[in-house]
Amino acid sequence: MLSQDQRPPQPKADGFFEGENMLRMVASAIVRLSQQSGPGDPVYDATVQNTYNQLVLLCLGKGHAPPGSVPEMVRWAAERSIGEWPWTLPEDFDGASAFLVDELTRTPTQQCWEWRIAARDVAAEQVENQLMLEAISECRAARAPASYTAFRKLLISKPVLTDAERVALGDDLDLELLHDVIKRCYDPVPASYVREGVYAVCARCGCLLVPIGRDRYVCELDRCRRDQHTRVGRRVEARRSGLYQLNRPLRMFITGPGLAETDLEAELSRRGVRVEMWPNFDAYDLRITLPRGRVWAVDVKDRANPALLGRSALPLRSDPLYDEGFLVAPQYRFDEREDYGRVYARHRTDAPGVPDLISDTELLARVDRELARSQRNTADRDTVGGAADA
Structure with missing residues (x-):
């Protein structure tokens, strides 16, 4: 038997190719493969091949059996949640329910697309x-x-x-x-x-x-x-x-959140609230004018991963002006993850003016409270005015 010093060195992945960086690389490779119309020459481009190679090194360095091929890496993405891969992620990323490939359609999930993007937005x-x-x-x-x-x-x-x-x-x-x-x-x-x-x-x-x-x-x-x-x-x-x-990407990041935006517009209009959509060429999504002239600015995001949402959050643009700004996500995201808002808050950027995150249901409830307060004030003024006339 060879002594420990005589054994050949075990393959070891560079520290960069771990955790979130490796997850982002795998997500990028899967999206790239989904956009390929057929086999190339070579079969896999350098990005995909390098990702697979680094994943193999990571697995071997941690004592895990690696996927045997690029197609098997994709099968892992459909069958293993991101929490089951041999990388280390923050606990609040809740990888147990997040997959990179949809098991039914065999296409990249929204989680996959979100991880693929290294940019803030x-x-x-x-x-x-x-x-x-x-x-x-x-x-x-x-x-x-x-x-x-x-x-x-x-x-x-x-x-x-x-x-x-x-x-x-x-x-x-x-x-x-x-x-x-x-x-x-x-x-x-x-x-x-x-x-x-x-x-x-x-x-x-x-x-x-x-x-x-x-x-x-x-x-x-x-x-x-x-x-x-x-x-x-x-x-x-x-x-x-x-x-x-x-x-x-347009279906996922424009149509999806856009449906939540137009649903909000319809609900607010039913309440008699004036709404302007995408003011000043999309400074934010909804400009809500409440009684007494107060204005709220609302930006709507429909993200699967609240941690990535928090990291990408930016202050709302100030033109046109508003009194209070909100970042809003559809209620179903909060229903799926009870800690959705808390995870966002923990990962939110430190930039001044980054808005709090609430659900669209909570936003409508706040609007209702504002309307009720305005009605009470109007009733009180009418009462006082009537008493003075008497």
Whole structure:
């Protein structure tokens, strides 16, 4: 038997290739693989191959059996939660329920996309820097805020377009300015969404449903996946019309949160509250004018990981002015994770002015309290005025 000094050195991963850095690398590799239309030459690009190599080293250095190939690494991502991989993460990341690949659709999850981004703002890095900021720039130059608002509403309300609907957008005067940008937002739909010659659209969010097996559909958006029974809205025959859908980052980081934004707009309007959407070319998402002229600014985020949300949080822009600002997440995120708000607070950046996080349900409750207070004050003034007249 060899003595300890005579044994060959064991492979050891560099300290950088551990924990969050390694998780981010694996997430990036999985997203890159999902965007590949077919085998390349070499089969895997340098980013994917290097990630796999470093994962193998990490496993061997920690005494774990590594995945035997890149496809097996992807299988790990579908079958092992991020807490079961041989890396070390902060306890409050709650890796027990988070997977990088959806076991049903075999596509990257929202968690995977969020981890993939090293920048502070997921939507800005993936979408806004490329397409959204281009839209803002063009609308600013033309002094056309209505065009930007119409563009945002299009991405939220119509994530899927037939060829005829796509062509008809050219007749919309508000969208005419951004026709080229819109074309680049939508991609042709791959055949994987077709079942028996038909595409199915989610009745709740308007995105395409993924067919599973013979008779089941699932939606890719987290907000819809919570429903036990996915509802099919319209159906589109594949042979009759070409079909286009927003690219995946736009569906995830614009359409998803956008539905929460427009739901809030509808609820506030029902209460008689004046709401401006995406003021000053998206300074924030909702500008709410309350009785007595108080103004609240609201930014809506729909993130799977509250720790990453906290790290990416920034102060709201100050133009247009407001009295109080809020960061809002859909209530279902708090229902899924009881500690969602606390984890956000622990990881929130130290920059001054970063807003507190509340749910959309809590925001509406605060608005209701403001309205009730205003009504009481009005009633008290009427009472005093009536007594003075008497």
